[in-house]
Amino acid sequence: MRSGLEEGYRNVGRRARDIGIMIGRLPPGPSNSLVDVPGVRVGQVTLIEGEGPLRPGQGPVRTGVTVILPHAGNVFRDKVVAAARVVNGYGKSVGLAQISKLGSIESPIALTNTLNVGLVMDALVEYTLRQNPELGLSVPGSVNVVVGECNDSYLNDIRGRHVKAQHVERALSVASADQVEEGAVGAGTGTSCFEFKGGIGTASRLVVSESGGYTVGVLVLSNFGRRADLLVDGVPVGRELAAVEPEAGEAGGSIVMVLGTDAPLSSRQLGRVASRCTVGLARTGSVVGHSSGDFVLAFGPTLTQVAATAEEAMDVERSGHIDSLFRAAAECTEEAILNSMLMAETTIGRDGHVREALPLDRLAETMRRHGRQVQL
Amino acid sequence: MRSGLEEGYRNVGRRARDIGIMIGRLPPGPSNSLVDVPGVRVGQVTLIEGEGPLRPGQGPVRTGVTVILPHAGNVFRDKVVAAARVVNGYGKSVGLAQISKLGSIESPIALTNTLNVGLVMDALVEYTLRQNPELGLSVPGSVNVVVGECNDSYLNDIRGRHVKAQHVERALSVASADQVEEGAVGAGTGTSCFEFKGGIGTASRLVVSESGGYTVGVLVLSNFGRRADLLVDGVPVGRELAAVEPEAGEAGGSIVMVLGTDAPLSSRQLGRVASRCTVGLARTGSVVGHSSGDFVLAFGPTLTQVAATAEEAMDVERSGHIDSLFRAAAECTEEAILNSMLMAETTIGRDGHVREALPLDRLAETMRRHGRQVQL
């Protein structure tokens, strides 16, 4: 077992922006990641164990858990404005109905593999109970926890549900506002993207409007797409790569996009921002496949903060400045997906299944042939 | 620990129809319950343990699990048409996004207490994996399980999450098409309804149309309402009872309504039928409270059966005969909620909290004063 904490930040690949792939026109935040949104913390636990043939329930294990804490306090007591969007509902995420109705999130958000959702859900309940000893004593006691998932069964012994309560606890306890580890880590340890190795990716954007300056950050768990469809900043990289390297069999997949912002939006407005993540997703080449569970989970400041500045939110929408937030959501998502691939290392999983890392040299070559400046 | 199997059918109370409360105008099926829908089976495990002061994690335990199997075969392989409706989304049910998008259910439906959803979800995943050894080997492997919940923390040590995988397995294994046990059993062991004891209730209706004869059945897990609001077949019973017995403190609550039918409807059509459960709910006196998680989960025949008879479904809607199915949904729900109360026995839970059974004699007296014929 390996965790982000134990290993520190592993700069295996190169982030899109570091090699000259500049998505969109808005500037990124300091770390170009979800933790640029003030107060947000991310924690991950990566589970890698065994190799060789799949022995269901035993391994090999290529999975993990990624948690996002919307702020540094007690989220159950100080709930945050939230919205959810089901882009394609072939997925098992939990917690969405209450987000949609009440417009708030009251727990950390966890991402994991598809069959592990129940156990991770239970671990988040346990976490919330521990943090809130009065919950369930003073009647009524309930908490709506939020879990997203992707199916990593191409590389991972998914039947084994190897993510246990202790791993969720650990991810929560190591969560920090430091640079987010990307690629084949956490919930992204065993996922695939455009038939290359995918995983966790993130990006952020700074928006300046008359009403103030805001940060939008997105973290994705990528696990979708057919190789030939991959677009990198509009360049049909997948088409050219697929000509050389044939498609690698099974595709399917899913993506969970977690958006955070400090813009004091209502849940209705935040939902509008969230739905623009689809724009970024589309621009990477996805057609939002049938069997893909594509979800957006979005959160903003606390309910109290948003209520205190409701006139600002009204102005942001009335003036049309909300368009900059829409743009930020689209740009962050597109770049986060690219980062999830660019930062992922080649991974060999169960039954010797291999997901190659996106070949940087061929990528660069293709980009240059299409008039783009890419430096490795 | 006590289960439906071990104790057999406990006719503690009286069903609405048995004392002359006739809801609506359609005839009920043979057992006037969800299992009148061909192939449907229900299994319940009731957990009652300890008494006295609440020791979180220890007890007292007043909870359980209720499972519904849409047909006798392998539901994962032979999926059923389905629809879901969120009447009020202050709830933690899982599985809804995929039902809404794909229009099908591929697992048994389980009902339990709010904080136990994660563990029960995991148990349903385990059940499906066991039944389908190829799942997750041939990539991709996933299953969308369905769990509904109510908060039983007034009577139960809800923090303890006492429903374990073994209880879900047992409920699945004892499931049968025999008369459904009602009242303070299964997931309804610790729930309240209009501040009386509530729980599991069920009813069915037979619909005859030009296109054929159909059965609609509903099973509810009731846990909502303030005493003064209770309506029994339109009679303001709650108002009169509240005058005598003051309201019992905390209300809150939720209801899960599970509707099954053999009418070969598309998921769009089934969703329209499902939304009429709200009509029955409203007629018992609910105003669908803020903190109430009110959900409808509906299923029909298998996808294959429905596709084979799609012209029939078109006719049922075009002719307006679908109105009879709407009526059946409303009547079943209203009667099922009444049954959940009428069949429930007084229950003493944690910290000596008491939920009285609805007093039959006073009910009868009130009904008679309002011109209704009720015999005990």
Added chain:
Amino acid sequence: MRSGLEEGYRNVGRRARDIGIMIGRLPPGPSNSLVDVPGVRVGQVTLIEGEGPLRPGQGPVRTGVTVILPHAGNVFRDKVVAAARVVNGYGKSVGLAQISKLGSIESPIALTNTLNVGLVMDALVEYTLRQNPELGLSVPGSVNVVVGECNDSYLNDIRGRHVKAQHVERALSVASADQVEEGAVGAGTGTSCFEFKGGIGTASRLVVSESGGYTVGVLVLSNFGRRADLLVDGVPVGRELAAVEPEAGEAGGSIVMVLGTDAPLSSRQLGRVASRCTVGLARTGSVVGHSSGDFVLAFGPTLTQVAATAEEAMDVERSGHIDSLFRAAAECTEEAILNSMLMAETTIGRDGHVREALPLDRLAETMRRHGRQVQL
């Protein structure tokens, strides 16, 4: 042609409350109508012309238009918070998509007959253009007008689309905060309810919470239901009346429910309140029929007012006091529907079609037999 202004208030029937039918437990406002909500005005034009056989395009005419102005100012410039709910979408209301996305209304709301929606829509556009000369000059210029409808073709020459721009203008110009005329007036001139004469009805409720005192008002255009289904405060009046007077043929129908309030809710919260109108509808006996276009259109204070008091709205929901607003919506709707029938006079329309007024004496007799105190 006959308008509310020309004829004054016609107290043809008796309002529910005046004869002792008390719906629910909350107190009504001063006029027990939608205009109890501060600033709201209602205007109606009633079109009655000709009799005898239907000559499509000529008459007989039994139709009209009812307009609701959310406040006394320019609604386009000072938009109000809004929400819409489609209870059953077999209807032709316009304006809902923008209400749902932006959470606001920027025009008066008009109600009319089904085939007249286009012309009435255009008349509202014309009205808004006249009030806002800059609209469409300074680019871009658009307005989202809101029109609801019911099908009055049983009594009215609906093909004739007899409601013209001049009638809409007149309704807008006569709109006032005086007592709302009910029954067979305005858009309700030719509609039916439970196969009796229906039409326009209204009611209001006062809600007191820690956060303040609020008014909720509802105005309905009723046009739905089968006779045998009619419930009056829970009493199965329809069943007893249907035994004496057989059902009158065609049912079908629709209902538009317009809810207004001065509670400073967000559009999400207002939408939750709006959806409780279904509770009131269900309690009158509707099963929300297949061919019924059942819509709720809800509005609150101006966007500016709501933004200025956003913390109050947060408290109303967090404390659960929003439940009182839910209750108010349900009670108002139930009573407004009853008023639409009780105040309507027997109407003879095209081809000698007759819609009898609900017979007050039989109603009273039935109510008394069910233990209710009704005085005529």
Added chain:
Amino acid sequence: MRSGLEEGYRNVGRRARDIGIMIGRLPPGPSNSLVDVPGVRVGQVTLIEGEGPLRPGQGPVRTGVTVILPHAGNVFRDKVVAAARVVNGYGKSVGLAQISKLGSIESPIALTNTLNVGLVMDALVEYTLRQNPELGLSVPGSVNVVVGECNDSYLNDIRGRHVKAQHVERALSVASADQVEEGAVGAGTGTSCFEFKGGIGTASRLVVSESGGYTVGVLVLSNFGRRADLLVDGVPVGRELAAVEPEAGEAGGSIVMVLGTDAPLSSRQLGRVASRCTVGLARTGSVVGHSSGDFVLAFGPTLTQVAATAEEAMDVERSGHIDSLFRAAAECTEEAILNSMLMAETTIGRDGHVREALPLDRLAETMRRHGRQVQL
């Protein structure tokens, strides 16, 4: 006044494919337009009158109407499966609620300018009444007509509502399955796209699956986007053009996407296909702006045909072949939007406002610099 019929097919510009811009990987149908879907007909009336300063109500007129007939028969009697998607609801389209609930369309679809929706709606009602003399005689009589809109007020005297019933009638009567006229015609006469001239565009794709061969066609009315955002097959053309020619002031806008197919899908499945139009939209550079009314209206075969082949529809989804239809929707939309610009001629409207045609030479030059083969 000028209509497509009178002037014949005006090949002003060049279609994307004709100059070597090949969107996606699926083959287009014979005419690469919506009319490749068997039975579909399109009719347009273009209104161009006057020039110089805007005299509201007088002109200059730069607007029109485009109608789509789903099949050659009586659509009211033989309804087609349908679905609608609101991508961004800042728009005034009518007819969506009933499409969503009943899953069918029963009238032609008309597109026009924003303030003309009421009159065009009424004209479609009149058309349906004329075609169906029994409608409204045999009670009940209603029809749900469908109208989409864009705001052409930058070039057109939109306050004048110059599209009259006679123009809609004419568009319906000239509708044919011949090559669809594109660019500044019909409802697109006065619209803008990425601050260039936009309008009507169309494209189609052929899909072959195990279950059979299907055609998907899309027709768009384009009116959205800021110049700098324009992407042409992934190439940031707008960014380069914006550097040379500054942005032309007001943007705003909307898009209506009409999708037709002969694939025998249920309305749920068709809705899934429809939502992939957003993918194509995103790839042209839209971030789905705040003030943009972005809608998809989709239709398939008649209800009767779809019911007769429901097993085929089940297979298409179960096998994942529905992904090809998703891809077709995305590709058609992207190409249709490009066609709407490439085929549009420079238009001078009210107050001398000019919308330049997309400069083909600069486009070609930019594309070539990005490694694409474009021939003029």
